[in-house]
Amino acid sequence: MALFNHVSREANAKIVYFGPGNGGKESSVTHVYRKLSPDSRSPFKAMSLQGDRMLCFDFRPAEKGIDGYNVRFHLYTVVDEVQKLNSWKMALKGADGVLFVADSHPARQKENLDRLNELQELLAAEGSGIDQIPLVIQYNRRDIPDAVPLDEMQRRLNRFNVPGFPSVATSGDGVLPPLSCLIKMVLGRIRETLAAKAKVEAEVEAEVEAEVEVEVEAKAEAEAEVEVEVETGAMPEAAQETVTGGAEASAVIPEVDAAPSCEEPAEPLPGEEAVSAEEAATAEEAAPEEEEFRLEITGGGFLADGRLTVPVMVTAGGGCREFNLVITLAGVEPRQG
Numbered sequence: 001m002a003l004f005n006h007v008s009r010e011a012n013a014k015i016v017y018f019g020p021g022n023g024g025k026e027s028s029v030t031h032v033y034r035k036l037s038p039d040s041r042s043p044f045k046a047m048s049l050q051g052d053r054m055l056c057f058d059f060r061p062a063e064k065g066i067d068g069y070n071v072r073f074h075l076y077t078v079v080d081e082v083q084k085l086n087s088w089k090m091a092l093k094g095a096d097g098v099l100f101v102a103d104s105h106p107a108r109q110k111e112n113l114d115r116l117n118e119l120q121e122l123l124a125a126e127g128s129g130i131d132q133i134p135l136v137i138q139y140n141r142r143d144i145p146d147a148v149p150l151d152e153m154q155r156r157l158n159r160f161n162v163p164g165f166p167s168v169a170t171s172g173d174g175v176l177p178p179l180s181c182l183i184k185m186v187l188g189r190i191r192e193t194l195a196a197k198a199k200v201e202a203e204v205e206a207e208v209e210a211e212v213e214v215e216v217e218a219k220a221e222a223e224a225e226v227e228v229e230v231e232t233g234a235m236p237e238a239a240q241e242t243v244t245g246g247a248e249a250s251a252v253i254p255e256v257d258a259a260p261s262c263e264e265p266a267e268p269l270p271g272e273e274a275v276s277a278e279e280a281a282t283a284e285e286a287a288p289e290e291e292e293f294r295l296e297i298t299g300g301g302f303l304a305d306g307r308l309t310v311p312v313m314v315t316a317g318g319g320c321r322e323f324n325l326v327i328t329l330a331g332v333e334p335r336q337g
């Protein structure tokens, strides 16, 4: 599968020229390289791979990117007479498309077929069936006098019914169309991959949004419940009965703190008059705060004329004052000793 760099919005796809020896792979790849504008391609590289020669370069086709992604194609092939299976295995690793270059010479038909079967096995080992990867056949050497008829080659080779093109790699005739076709097929796969990615992302986004909505709704519901509780607490039946009595009064919703205690009787007690909420509030405002009142005996008292006088200090409202507390002992017999 193509490699994506989602940060730089670039996709990298690998195309492998595969086929029998002497079929025209090197001639084809070289022609493609020459045809590309120098600023769209990398240097042409040839490297030794277990005694085989691997050729590669990469380029960016003139086509516009897909969904904002620029696609870079990396072309690989293995050439020269000796080509080990392992070299092809490495070349095919992660391939996004294969261009099979078949030889039109009558003596090379079995070789074509053997190589195609080999390709099928190598791709299967890679985990992808030959029918699952974009594949195009280039029937090369169409210029030789005894070239096998194209329809016969198609019949023998093209059991997968993939696109096929005749070519003469030495002159470059017909070399670009099969590559162009393969590139379109690979781009189609990349588009599918990106669409699948976008779909998954949209689904995840929708799921996250739904979860957030549920949370927000749950929070709003919880808040609404709290509000109802607060309102219920602020307007108990008793308070409503006290407050109601006029259209204006019913619009007054007391604050939570000012709400009458639940212990208050719902009905005014016999002899009591119902007070308006306003009156109640005013009364409450006017009511002095409960203070602590302390009385302290500060010295010894004395008894005279049936009255006991005791010096005391009274502390209240943040201040203190001394008094003489006089207690009249009416009917109390003073105790001796």
Ligand SMILES: Nc1nc2c(ncn2[C@@H]2O[C@H](COP(=O)(O)OP(=O)(O)OP(=O)(O)O)[C@@H](O)[C@H]2O)c(=O)[nH]1
Binding pocket: 019, 020, 021, 022, 023, 024, 025, 026, 027, 028, 078, 079, 080, 081, 140, 141, 142, 143, 144, 167, 168, 169, 170, 171
């Ligand atoms: N007449 C003719 N000769 C070709 C054509 N394509 C390639 N050749 C010649 O065939 C020989 C092999 O071509 P290459 O391009 O090296 O083929 P290859 O698939 O790389 O082969 P290996 O190097 O053996 O892997 C060379 O001498 C080419 O000049 C073609 O379309 N027509």
Ligand SMILES: [Mg+2]
Binding pocket: 022, 026, 079, 080
């Ligand atoms: Mg060669």
